[in-house]
Amino acid sequence: MFAEHVQPTRAEQKRRTTARVTEAAAQLFTEQGFHGTTVRQIAAAAGVSVGAVMAVGDKESLLSLVYDQAIAARIPAPPTTESTTSAVDYLSRYFDPFLDLFTENEDLARAYFRALTRGRPENAALGALRTLTESNLTTALMNAGTPDAHAKLGAHVMFSSYLGELMLLAAGATDPRQTASRIRDTAAFITAQGRS
Known part of the structure; x- marks a missing residue:
């Protein structure tokens, strides 16, 4: 019998293209820096057209996608x-x-x-990351005996604190040790509030 050749669905093709573009962007951003990388170089490295890259996102959107995926992993x-x-x-x-x-x-x-502060709709992955992070932190607080309402609020405060600390770190206003220390202080404060 002849094996039936099944064409990938349009959604599957789009997912594959997005993955190739994202992988190429991640590699080039790491090797050449954000400013040293062009959309044409990303297209060439991914083996797709410039239009296919732009369908995934502009350079700034691609950087957001690369970081959001790396964080989620x-x-x-x-x-x-x-x-x-x-x-x-x-x-x-x-x-x-x-x-x-x-x-x-x-x-x-x-x-x-800089891309995040622009608040563009393409940064929606940050919202998904926030939801997952706050869910994990809420679960951890509840498992430690914090009441549900306090746990949810504590998780929200923890995530907001983390973003603020990362922005300070990215701006060069602090160093990784200070950032880690302040995040730990915030965590201790939140867990203490949950017990009171």
Whole structure:
């Protein structure tokens, strides 16, 4: 019998193109920097047209996508109720992989935050990241005995604090050790409030 050749669906083709473009952008941004990379270079590296790259997003949107995916890949699962990890340790260490990502390439981190501050609709992935992060932090706080309402508010405050600290770090107004210390202080404060 003849094997039926099935064409990939349009959605699958778009997903594959997006993945190739994102991978190419990530590599070029890392090697050449944000400003040293052009959309034409991304298209060539991905093996697609400039139009296909622009269908995924402009250069700034691609940087946001690259960072959002890298951050999402590093999100640690919340501790279970049986875990020996304290809520303070989990909340303060939750952001360590992200801080590492931002200190790996300060120029890209600054470009990423410039993109975020523009508040463009393409930065919607940040909203999804916020939802996932706040859900994980809420779960960790609830597993530590914090009432539901306090846990949700604490998770929101923790995420907002983290973004503020990252912006300070990207602006060069602080260093990674100070950032980690302030995030830990915030985590200790939030968990203490949840118990009172």
